[in-house]
């Protein structure tokens with residue numbers, strides 16, 4: 001199937017544009033799928049094909065495409081003040097107001113906000129601030145960091161080491177020696193499947209064991225997503241996050257919740273941590289903060305960490321972390337409007353309402369012969385495909401199922417994520433209607449049915 005028609009633009013792209021997280025050679029061979037416009041849940045490609053976006057771009061366009069009010073606040077802010085630095089004690093109104101909104105909306109105690117350009121540099125900033133914090137409070141040995149083995153924490157030169165995906169380490173000389181991983185609580189692939197308490201207890205023990213191995217005096221922090229996104233939408237049992245918070249306190253280490261995907265209504269509440277009454281020491285956010293309309297991320301920092309850093313430096317000693325675009329007024333103005341759409345605009349409430357339909361859709365598709373597991377919370381979900389439902393045996397990688405799934409879904413007018421483990425990742429925008437939600441599942445079912453008709457797949461199911 002060709003997914004494109006505009007040859008000259010495709011050639012330009014192929015010759016000059018390096019795509020993120022893409023095989024250079026595969027891209028040269030395949031070319032880009034050029035997108036042209038978007039409205040609500042729908043994308044239009046350069047051939048004029050209309051596609052239902054069941055992945056909100058890259059789990060970010062939570063309010064949906066084409067909100068004029070966002071365009072207007074951005075244009076207005078660009079006319080008034082397109083740029084202001086945060087250096088030299090300069091400030092700007094949208095950045096200050098957005099920081100205040102985030103403090104008001106986030107769990108108790110996260111009183112301070114540092115703005116970044118996206119999620120990766122939010123994680124990177126969190127690492128730098130944590131390092132600074134322990135040096136400042138006189139515990140310089142506390143530098144080891146622990147994350148989950150299906151975690152994703154971005155792709156900076158340090159953060160990519162906390163990310164646990166093999167291709168983020170391979171040939172990049174990662175992880176670094178202070179970066180460690182423990183197993184993810186992955187109910188479907190656990191021998192304890194169905195025993196939520198057992199899964200939580202084991203995960204807590206694995207964290208304790210790792211800290212004991214490294215020495216509690218050497219461990220700085222535990223990084224985790226409330227639901228692991230890029231690792232295949234791994235949904236821990238309810239109660240896991242709360243147990244992890246308590247364990248971090250017991251061990252005397254900081255807890256960093258990476259809510260780059262899960263915040264801003266993606267799992268139901270404004271922050272996923274809220275659902276379990278958890279207040280981490282730091283939270284990283286991005287994506288839904290501006291719904292992808294302009295780049296922006298943030299680190300939300302507890303007063304404890306902030307005061308530790310502040311007290312540890314002489315009053316006139318500059319803390320050397322920053323970027324030209326931190327607190328960018330246009331991004332912040334967009335962020336304020338996006339937050340207004342979630343709250344007063346009713347988009348968060350719609351996401352919660354249609355989230356129930358999404359979860360029901362996931363449960364219903366579990367009867368398909370290729371589906372081993374479905375899981376999700378709110379509007380974040382996954383469909384894990386297996387060759388054998390009983391043994392949970394995965395499809396042979398030689399079948400190249402992820403590529404075929406994506407291409408067949410595209411043909412059927414639906415875009416989703418097709419992970420390497422034959423996991424379909426779903427994260428539709430919070431603005432979806434009931435009809436659009438039903439259409440997403442109908443198109444995915446048709447995609448699976450079409451693949452099941454292909455001889456090599458039928459032969460192994």
Ligand code: PMP
Nearest residue numbers: 118119120152153154258260261
């Ligand atoms: N953390 C998590 C949990 C993420 O999902 C992502 C992006 N998928 C990042 C960090 C990195 O964010 P960005 O791609 O905006 O740099």
